[in-house]
Amino acid sequence: MEQYFNFNDELSGKIALVTGGTKGTGKAIADRLSNAGATVIITARNAPEVPDKKSHFIPADLSSATGTQKVVDQVLAKYGKLDILINNLGASETKGGGFAVLTDEEWEHTIQTNLLAPIRLDRGFLPKMVEYKSGVIIHIASIQGRLPLYDSTLPYAAAKAGLINYSKSLSNEVAAKGVRILTVSPGWIMTSSSERMMERIAESSSITIEQAAQSVMDALGGIPFGRAAQPGEVAELVGFLVSPRAGYLTGTEFVIDGGTIPTI
Numbered sequence: 001m002e003q004y005f006n007f008n009d010e011l012s013g014k015i016a017l018v019t020g021g022t023k024g025t026g027k028a029i030a031d032r033l034s035n036a037g038a039t040v041i042i043t044a045r046n047a048p049e050v051p052d053k054k055s056h057f058i059p060a061d062l063s064s065a066t067g068t069q070k071v072v073d074q075v076l077a078k079y080g081k082l083d084i085l086i087n088n089l090g091a092s093e094t095k096g097g098g099f100a101v102l103t104d105e106e107w108e109h110t111i112q113t114n115l116l117a118p119i120r121l122d123r124g125f126l127p128k129m130v131e132y133k134s135g136v137i138i139h140i141a142s143i144q145g146r147l148p149l150y151d152s153t154l155p156y157a158a159a160k161a162g163l164i165n166y167s168k169s170l171s172n173e174v175a176a177k178g179v180r181i182l183t184v185s186p187g188w189i190m191t192s193s194s195e196r197m198m199e200r201i202a203e204s205s206s207i208t209i210e211q212a213a214q215s216v217m218d219a220l221g222g223i224p225f226g227r228a229a230q231p232g233e234v235a236e237l238v239g240f241l242v243s244p245r246a247g248y249l250t251g252t253e254f255v256i257d258g259g260t261i262p263t264i
Contacts, residue, residue, distance in 0.1 A: 010243050012037035015079045017071070019062060019121070020089035021055065022048040024191035025140070028231035029086055030055055032239040038084065043071050062089055062117040063109060072124030081132060082125045084242050087118035088140045092156035099154060107155050114159035119166065126174065133178030136242045139167045140234075141185040143257045149219070160185075164253055171251035180250040182241050187257025188220060190228035225258030 016033045020026040021042030034040045034054045042048075043058045058074050061067040075082055091113050094106045118139055129135030141160045148157030164183055171181035188194070201212035217223045237256055240246055255261060 009037040010245070011084070014038040014083040015041070015075075015081060016084035016086065016242070017041045017043065017075060017082055017121075017125075018086040018088055019043050019071075019117070021086075022046065022052075022057070024193065025186070025189055025231040025234050026086075026088040027052075028235035029088060029238050032232070032235040033084065033086075033242070036239060036243070039079070041075055041079075044089075062121070063113040065116075065120060068117055068120040068124065072121065075125075076128065081128045083129075083135055085121060085125055085135070085137045086140065086238060086242075087121060087138065089117055090114050090140060090142065090156075090160070092153045094153065094155055096152040098151050102155060110155035111159045111162075114156060115162050115166070118163060122170065126179065129179045130174065130177045135179040137170075137179065137181050138238055138241060139163050139181070139183045140238075141167070141183050141253070143185050143187045143255060143261055145185060147220070147261055167253070168251055175250045180247075182249060182251070183253040184234065184238060184241070185253055185255045185257070186229060186234050187223065187255075187260040188216060188228040189231055189234060191231055194228065220260050221262060223258045223260050227258065229256060229258060 011033060016038040018026050018030040018033070018040060021030040022044040026042070030040050030042050040055045041058060042052070042055045043060050043062065045059065045061050047057055047059060058071050060071050062071070092110065094102055094110060122137060141163045144153060144157040145160035145164045148154065164185065167181055167183040174181060198209050198212045201215065202209050205212070234256055237254060241249060241254065
């Protein structure tokens with residue numbers, strides 16, 4: 001049976017939530033979904049620096065159960081359902097130095113933000129998706145779930161590995177109920193925060209921005225494509241995955257890393 005898709009307005013009528021949607025990759029994803037016709041809600045601790053008239057903003061700290069419940073309650077109260085959930089929020093704020101320098105508090109905060117926040121949001125929105133037998137949840141993980149940097153982001157890598165495993169398990173549970181669960185694992189993305197990091201590395205090491213970028217790629221073992229991803233490139237993959245064109249895809253991890261991971 002042939003299917004025909006409206007590529008310009010394929011998400012019309014859909015309600016989408018993007019966590020961490022005020023900047024970087026999250027903003028690119030929110031813009032991509034909005035341009036495809038979806039009604040987009042974004043959430044983060046701080047409001048966008050430039051007000052976004054296309055998206056409804058909910059301020060919340062998703063590292064706490066209270067924050068996630070606030071988002072669930074407000075979305076369902078205003079819209080009655082959620083069709084697309086993009087669990088994009090992710091952060092690593094722990095110091096480098098390996099296992100010995102990390103405290104319980106640092107481990108707990110990282111796991112709350114990167115693993116428990118999406119789990120809580122899924123638990124809040126899935127019942128309605130199952131009721132309507134329709135919905136897509138995307139977990140934005142990281143190649144560090146498979147390629148951890150133990151000296152700098154150990155808790156983050158562990159949390160993302162847990163998210164990848166959880167996502168696969170959840171997909172097995174709800175696929176027959178009409179809900180698709182997918183994971184997107186980016187490599188290095190050139191966001192504004194990455195650009196600031198390049199500037200700090202260049203200044204502290206008395207090297208150029210280009211040399212700083214190369215040092216990061218070297219730390220990752222190299223990026224065959226020769227550069228970091230742009231936020232819009234990740235957003236384009238997400239836009240396809242949540243669309244009707246990807247209707248048979250579930251339970252799969254999609255790696256977008258320019259060839260960084262050296263294994264098949």
